[in-house]
Structure formats: C-alpha cells, structure tokens
Amino acid sequence: MKQFKIIDFWVNTGLIISSVIISILERKEDFLHNYFFAGYFIVGGWQVISMLVHVFNRCFTARWTARYIYHWITFIAIVTMPGSFWVLLYAAPFMAVYYTYLCYQETYVKMKRPLSILK
Template sequence: MKKFKTADLYISIALIIGFLIVSLIRRDGTFVVGYFVVGGWQVISMIMHVVNKWFTEKWGVRFIYHLITLVALVTAPLGGFYVLLFVAPFMAVFYAWICYNELHVKMVRPLDQLK
C-alpha cells in the first residue's frame, strides 16, 4: 500500500504541475485535457482506495471527498459543469493534500514521530 500511496501522491503532483505549466506556455485547450487527465487519475486512485478499503472510514476526509466528487459528477450534466471549471483545480490540489496527509501523517509508525 505504501508504494501505491507514494506513487499516487507524486503522480498527482506531477500531473497538476505539468499541466499547469504546459497550459500557461501553450495558452490553448491543453488545460481542458489536464482536467480530464488529472481527474481521471484521481478517480482511478479513489476506486483503488474504495476497493482496498484504504482510509475510507465513514465520515473521514476521504469519504467526504468521495461524496463531494459524486455530487459534482451527478450535477455536472445538469448545468454544474461551469462550476466544476472553477472548483476542479482546488479539488485536485485538495486530493493531493489528502494523499500527502495519509502517507506522511497517518501511515507513520508511532516511534518514527519521536525523532
């Protein structure tokens, strides 16, 4: 699990920063592709967490994030798509923070914190 969590965190960060830089340089529709690539990766990650029951305790941060994402996906076709254009980058960064928190805070062994 730790290898997946580490890869998940670094891939999310790399995709977010990479598409941000490329979008600023090219100034075309690349940012839309970035929305789908970053979002797609994070959906795959969320599915992996649900299937393996990693950090998905009821009413935990990840559980609430999954509910928010579900609501966003359901309301997008009903006109919420424009809201997602502004909210999605913040959701992506927040998801990366969730991954960081799980990897570097929740998965740390108790004796490692004494250093």
C-alpha cells in the same frame, strides 16, 4: 497500499504541475484546444481511479472522514456532470489540490511509523 499511496501523491503532484506548465507554455486561445482544459480530464481521471482503488481496498474510507466526504462530493459531481459543468470548471482545480493534500496527509503524516516520531 503504502507504496500505491506514495506513487499516488507524486503522480497527482506531477500531473497538476505539468498540466499548468504546459498550458502556460502553449497559450492557445481556443478553449477546446487548450491543454489546461485537457489537464482537468487527465488529473481528474487519475484521481477517480485513485479513489476507486481506495474504496475497493477500504483504505482511509471510514464514515465521516475527510476522504469519505470528498468521495461523495466527487461522486455527486460526476453523476450530475451536465448540470454541474460550470461549477466544476471553477471548483475542480481546488478539488484536485485538496485531494493531493489529502493524499500527502495520509501518506506522510497518518501512516508514519511510531518509532519515526521519536527521532
């Protein structure tokens, strides 16, 4: 699971950065053909798959932890998608960055080996 978490963090980071760079370079005025909007679904899709892997492996999903609360917020947002579209349009980039930060914390802070802290 540690290898998946490392890959998850770097894929999240790469997807966010590449979707922002591509959308800046593309400069399309049409909202539906904008790559920034497509980045929402690409990054969001990867993060939903990642959340499902964490749930099925029961990794860092104890009750009332940051990941547990984030999973419920995302689940409610996806279920109420037609009504929450405009809220998610503005909140999704912040949620994506927070999820990447959450993955970083779990991988490089919480999963550190005790002997590596002594160095």
